[in-house]
Amino acid sequence: MITALLVMILLAILLGLVLGYSAIKFKVDGDPMVARIDAILPQTQCGQCGYPGCKPYATAIAKGEADINQCPPGGDAGAKALAELMGVEFKPLNEEHGIQKPKSVALIDESTCIGCTLCIQACPVDAILGAAKQMHTIISSECTGCELCLPPCPVDCITMEPILESSETWKWKYPIYNIEKIGKV
């Protein structure tokens, strides 16, 4: 009887220690919900949702302050994924915030650029290279296509170019042959 009691007490202490330890060791930083919402958002950082970036929008959704259909780059598919995560009903993209466009990257017309550095200051992902009075250029692999660099440019030398399909980004869609009749000429 006493041994049984002792065993149980010992077990309780042990498990308590394990739980206490793991609570410290595996502590989750920040709000895990925000991170999960942020993982769905496209990270274009364009601000069309009405927040200064994807993370702030994610925080607002988590707090219940923002709706799930305000992100144009994410489109309907993004809204659907958010609805599923939040357990709310799906709503199509609210077009007040903008419409979903094909993915593009910014291109600077390097002969017109005056090197004013205004676009560098606008780019949320530091995708523009250049120094004062020097020609600027965009690292297109890092550009998210947020269009934030367009309005500040005083000489309108930045345009958005849709990403064309290349042999690297190409996706399968072709039919294959009717192989049932091989050789039965």
Added chain:
Amino acid sequence: MLMQIKKIFKFNGGVHPDGNKAESTHLPIARLPIPKKLVLPLRQHVGNIAKLKVKIGDHVLKGQMIAEADGNISASIHAPTSGKIIKISEEVVPHPSGLPDFCLTLEPDFKDQWIEKKSIQWKKLDSATLIQTLTHSGIVGLGGAVFPTHMKLKINKTQSINTLVINAAECEPFITCDDMLIRERADEIIQGALITQSILNAKHCMIGIEDNKIEAFQSLTKAAKKTSIEIKVVPTIYPSGDAKRLIYLLMGIEVPKEKRSIDLGIQVFNVATVAAIYRYIELGEPSINRIVTVTGNVKTPQNYEVLFGTPLPELIKNADGKETKIDKFIMGGPMMGFDLPSINVPVTKAMNCVIGSSPELFLPPKPVMPCIRCARCADACPVYLQPQELYWFSKSSQLEKAIDYNLFDCIECGCCTYVCPSNIPLVQFYRYAKSEIIAEEKAKEAANTARERNEFRLSRIEREKKERAERNAQKALGAQEKQATDEKKLAISDAIKRVKKNQQENIKNKNE
């Protein structure tokens, strides 16, 4: 029967399509004359695009490296003949997309002048040195996978190779390039196999060949007489040439889905690949040509030894293809190949076979009917997948479910499509689903970098703000100090003035 089938292990499923191989094996391998121009894509292999080593106007010799492997997973490109580089441009390449890719255009001078060829004393060198030299050989898997060969020879310290398997199965209908190569050059293959075996330090070497290639089997046996290489005959069943299926047929070893054969001490090379290794090591000739089967609706189906970069029309012209009705060309076999986007493409390292297709040879697809869940596809699948489920998930874009049902284990062999009574183009759906998933992964990765870069930028702005604030505080402090010192200086100069004045007054007083 001449060949004796030793104990083999039959894999699940598989199909028996008509071989259509006899047509292209009547004539020996022919050599195509040097064409007027050669178009060489810089991406003829799996991995990074090769780096240019020449510029327009350069004169190059046959076998000279004109583009270098970029990183480990990449392969070099060599000039297939001597001549001048006249163009660097985007051209249509033999890819199902029909999209252009970077190519070099070489104008031959018809002297066919070699670089200095050096044979390598492989018996005296260690594996690491040999693998290092092979990175410059341009050799890739010539069975169609075009994976850089030197990468397949690299073994990490924890692994060791027990068996080298040479794949001579050639199970896909219509294709006979390996068959003809073995018939005519079995010695090169055996020599290449011995070199490869020594580099891998493999105890055994085994060649697997289908029982429909009697002549090839005989010449292999003859060539391998004085060696320990074992030649094993496997039954003719598609897809016996798939590496994991061949390993099972030969040894009864099943490679688990999450593992590669190398983890079990087995490595597989195609016959043409080991022959290329022989030519590079013993003769000093890099990879500049290959054997291509030209068959289907052409007058004289035959195998040709073709320089890479040869425009396909030259090849078709030689097989008298123009005179018959051809509506399109298929690259590879009818099971796994694809329609060429245009006839104006160059021959590449991946091109093992070109079939002139016509509506009579391959009937137009029959109307597709709904899946009746007969499970014939599952019975035929050599990978033990459930094609009907994969089809359902791919069709309805439930991509995660498709992944759960092991979509990425599918080898796209087409057995399921072949047996489906509802004529569903199943593989087409799997290819679509796979490339969708890969594109999504890439988008996720790009989003992750964008998030990191944005966070980095925000923290940088934050830091700069703090630094500026600190600087301002410092300045304010500096100003105060300056004021303080100014006051001190003033006091001192006042004092000095006073002293001077007193002194002067003293002198005055004295004088008086």
